[in-house]
Amino acid sequence: MTTHTTAAALEITGLCKQYGSKVAVDDLSLRVAEGEIFGILGPNGAGKTTTVECAEGLRRPDGGTVRVFGIDPYRDRREARTLVGAQLQESQLQDKLTVAEAIELYASFYPQPADTEALLHRLGLTDKRNTRYRRLSGGQKQRLSIALALVGNPRLIVFDELTTGLDPAARRESWRMVEQLRDNGITVLLVTHYADEAERLCDRVALIQSGRRAATGTPVELISAGASHAGYPSTRFNLDDAIVALTTGEES
Numbered sequence: 001m002t003t004h005t006t007a008a009a010l011e012i013t014g015l016c017k018q019y020g021s022k023v024a025v026d027d028l029s030l031r032v033a034e035g036e037i038f039g040i041l042g043p044n045g046a047g048k049t050t051t052v053e054c055a056e057g058l059r060r061p062d063g064g065t066v067r068v069f070g071i072d073p074y075r076d077r078r079e080a081r082t083l084v085g086a087q088l089q090e091s092q093l094q095d096k097l098t099v100a101e102a103i104e105l106y107a108s109f110y111p112q113p114a115d116t117e118a119l120l121h122r123l124g125l126t127d128k129r130n131t132r133y134r135r136l137s138g139g140q141k142q143r144l145s146i147a148l149a150l151v152g153n154p155r156l157i158v159f160d161e162l163t164t165g166l167d168p169a170a171r172r173e174s175w176r177m178v179e180q181l182r183d184n185g186i187t188v189l190l191v192t193h194y195a196d197e198a199e200r201l202c203d204r205v206a207l208i209q210s211g212r213r214a215a216t217g218t219p220v221e222l223i224s225a226g227a228s229h230a231g232y233p234s235t236r237f238n239l240d241d242a243i244v245a246l247t248t249g250e251e252s
C-alpha cells in the first residue's frame with residue numbers, strides 16, 4: 001500500500017512547459033512513491049509525453065521543479081540516466097541489429113550495465129538472441145524495448161504507450177513484465193490510453209487534461225469520483241467511463 005511516508009521516486013511541482021505559444025503542461029504537480037506503478041492517462045494532446053520527457057531529463061521545464069529520487073533530471077542528466085530507464089521508440093533501432101547486439105550496444109552506454117545473458121533470460125529472449133530486430137514480432141520487439149530500458153539497472157522506468165498496437169496475448173505478457181518489475185522494487189511510470197491496462201496494473205493514476213491534473217487516485221477512487229461526477233452509482237462505472245466523465249465534464 002502506498003503512503004506519503006514512502007520516498008518519492010518522482011516529484012513534480014508546478015511544472016509548466018510551452019512550445020512557442022502552445023501551453024503543453026500548465027502548473028502540474030504529482031508525486032510517485034518508490035515501488036509503485038503510476039499511470040498517466042488523458043486525452044490526446046493533454047501533455048502526458050511532455051511531462052514524462054521532463055521526468056526523463058529530455059526537456060527543460062519552463063517553470064516548476066522535477067526531482068527523480070531527489071535529483072534534477074535535466075540539470076544532472078548524467079546521474080539521472082543511471083536512475084531512469086526509458087523505453088525506446090521503434091525508429092531508434094536499426095533493423096539489422098540482432099537482439100543481443102542491441103542489448104550490448106545499449107549496455108556500452110552505462111558504467112555498470114546489467115548482464116546481457118541475464119536480461120535475455122529475464123525477458124524470455126534467449127532463443128531470439130541472434131534474430132535481427134526487423135524479424136521480431138510486435139510482442140518480441142516490445143520485450144526487447146523493456147530489456148533496453150533495463151540495461152542501466154534503473155530505479156524508475158518510464159513506459160509511454162507500452163502496449164499500443166499489441167495483440168491481447170502480447171499485451172498481457174507486457175503487463176506481467178511490468179508487474180515483475182514492480183515486484184523487483186522498480187518504480188514504473190506508465191503513460192497509457194487504455195483504461196483497462198491502468199485499472200489492472202496501476203497502484204495510482206493521474207488523469208491529465210489540457211496540461212493540468214484533473215484527478216489523482218487509485219483506479220477505484222477515480223471510478224468512484226467519475227461516477228459521482230456523472231450522478232451514477234459506481235457499480236455501473238469502470239475506469240473508462242470515469243475518465244470520460246472527469247475529462248469531458250470539466251471543459252464542457
Ligand SMILES: Nc1ncnc2c1ncn2[C@@H]1O[C@H](COP(=O)(O)OP(=O)(O)OP(=O)(O)O)[C@@H](O)[C@H]1O
Nearest residue numbers: 019022023024042043044045046047048049050051
Ligand atoms: N515538439 C513540439 N512542438 C510543438 N508542440 C508540441 C511539441 N510536442 C508536443 N506539442 C504539443 O503539446 C501538446 C501536448 O503534447 P504531448 O505530446 O505532451 O501530449 P500527450 O498527452 O502525450 O498526447 P498523445 O496522447 O496524443 O500522445 C499538444 O498540443 C502537442 O501538439
